[in-house]
Amino acid sequence: MTDPRRALPSVNALLSADVAQPFLARAPRALVADAVRDAIAGARRDPAHAPRDDREWEAAIATALAARERRSLRPVLNATGVVLHTNLGRAPLPQAALDAIAEAAAGYANLEYDLDAGTRGSRYGHCVSLLRELTGAEDALVVNNGAAALVLALDTLAAGRDAIVSRGELVEIGGSFRIPDIMAKSGARLVEVGTTNRTHADDYRRALGPTTGAVVKVHRSNFALAGFVADVPVRELVAICAEHGVPVVHDLGSGLFLSLAAFSLRGEPVAAEAVREGATVVTMSGDKLLGGPQAGIALGRADAIARMRRNPLTRALRVDKLTLAALEATLALYRDPPRALREIPALALLTTPVESLRARAEAIAAALVEAGHAATAVPSEGSVGGGAFPTAVLPSAAVALGGAADAEALDARLRHASVPVVGRIADGRLLLDLRSVPARDDPALTAAVLAALA
């Protein structure tokens, strides 16, 4: 028998054949040539399925070209039930923020220009008055992300000196980002006090001395300690540190700007509360519970924030105009809390009543059944994600697809849909959890599932 691979056409032969001409008419030659090369390589790898005629070569080239033309960063439907999913880009932005981004991006902006004086201004002036108004902080600084805000605070207040932190707060945030590593990068020397489960005021008092640069309080954002535990509240820490003239840096993690206690989400401090507790600097993310763009926000004492603003490191962590535009528009929504709950998608998703999720799951399941697929609406449990309310379980509803045998295969097919759908496998079934799906995406979700199952 002859080796079928010998029958494969050359790149040049395919490029000059009729099959390639429609592609060459609409895409650059080099790109089509790469796609042709991909198609031939695919045929060589899998001779049993190698194209046998012009029609099949055309299809193979079309697939290869589409793969090369597909954007790397694409929208996906988050049906994991995790609302602030870091791997899926955390908070979806409110419409007001999208509008602000489009305006700022399309043209010029007064990013670093003082329109009153007609002279150079500061990009760090934007969002400050809103942040002061909403949190009561003396001053505020916006940088690239939460980790950057923490590094900058430590580098400014404690470089070359000791940064004291409880062993119960040396947390890993995820994606191998660990607080002790971040602190080390700031140039501060990490001094650990207390034990994993208990840290007392005296532990801090014993460590405080002439080489102390700052005491750091890290909010346990993504796990809970229970049982025989003790730690020192920020207020008490602030009082102890005041005796030594030492600043307190409070890494709040998630920037909750509105209490969600009415929705049974308790235990996560609101930013304004954290500011009132008196830490010198409070740091947080913009794209967790705040529901805005990726950003790091430092709130605190005017002198400390001014020093951070002057730190040359700020230049390396600086925030861009699109982020500032989106953050300002998101923050402005908080002036009207009911509006914030409605219009900030992260908050709207977290506070949607489970009855409405159930009704939507039943409607989607019914549409799938009508199309001849096995689907049922089932109760589910979502979560907040993004390192916030770590133990909170959000009652939810999901569409369960298929049976145990094919959950993994279904999951893979949905991830490869033209609008990828990311669900979660539980008890051998693929669940599409609606806690993290905005209602207006239901038709898109249904269509993507139907296309993937077809």
Ligand SMILES: *Cc1c(COP(=O)(O)O)cnc(C)c1O
């Ligand atoms: C999320 C988090 C960070 C990091 O914030 P990013 O915006 O992801 O850089 C730091 N500290 C805590 C406690 C967090 O929860």
